[in-house]
Amino acid sequence: MGGELPKQYLDLAGHPMIYHALSTLCACPHIGTVFVVLAPDDELFKRYDWSHCAGKLEPLYCGGVTRAESVANGLLVSELEPDDWVLVHDAARPCLTQMHLDKLINELRDDVVGGILAVPVADTLKRADAQQRISCTESREKLWQAQTPQMFRAGLLAQGLQQCRNVTDEASAIEALGLYPKLVAGDSTNFKVTYPQDIRLAALLLNQNS
Numbered sequence: 001m002g003g004e005l006p007k008q009y010l011d012l013a014g015h016p017m018i019y020h021a022l023s024t025l026c027a028c029p030h031i032g033t034v035f036v037v038l039a040p041d042d043e044l045f046k047r048y049d050w051s052h053c054a055g056k057l058e059p060l061y062c063g064g065v066t067r068a069e070s071v072a073n074g075l076l077v078s079e080l081e082p083d084d085w086v087l088v089h090d091a092a093r094p095c096l097t098q099m100h101l102d103k104l105i106n107e108l109r110d111d112v113v114g115g116i117l118a119v120p121v122a123d124t125l126k127r128a129d130a131q132q133r134i135s136c137t138e139s140r141e142k143l144w145q146a147q148t149p150q151m152f153r154a155g156l157l158a159q160g161l162q163q164c165r166n167v168t169d170e171a172s173a174i175e176a177l178g179l180y181p182k183l184v185a186g187d188s189t190n191f192k193v194t195y196p197q198d199i200r201l202a203a204l205l206l207n208q209n210s
Contacts, residue, residue, distance in 0.1 A: 020094035082155025114152035115182030
């Protein structure tokens with residue numbers, strides 16, 4: 001993002017980016033506790049007012065070098081029961097809504113594996129060569145773009161992450177166990193803020209929904 005602050009603390013609609021997803025998660029009646037996995041040396045989180053999340057929000061200063069390590073550490077420190085459902089969400093997806101959460105939870109609460117929010121790939125996909133020229137066009141049939149939250153039982157997810165420490169999302173760890181997570185159709189508003197221009201788009205969406 002090119003800023004001095006970590007991305008999750010950049011200003012977005014008058015609050016740090018992480019505020020928006022945490023507020024949505026804490027407001028969900030299906031969710032009992034919202035654990036925030038932070039770097040051990042994080043000094044910024046406590047500077048903000050989280051009183052509106054009182055009773056649900058629990059910071060855990062056990063973040064790792066990678067996402068997989070952070071989630072695995074959070075599962076260990078939180079001392080959840082193996083059968084407890086866990087939803088893992090990116091702080092950089094601030095436009096998560098209650099509608100997204102309701103759909104994910106309702107479709108997966110009785111599922112034997114769990115699953116993720118995702119959207120079918122709509123754009124034409126091009127594979128580049130070493131000179132950044134198109135080497136071929138990839139078929140987008142049956143391709144989905146993974147989002148978060150990703151929802152799995154705590155014990156199963158911990159097992160998957162213990163065996164596969166280099167995955168980039170939780171579903172990949174579950175897949176490595178030979179299981180098949182369910183794809184729950186989300187929408188493009190639950191996008192990941194990656195570039196500076198994404199901040200403006202996220203602000204528009206948040207203001208529209210406020």
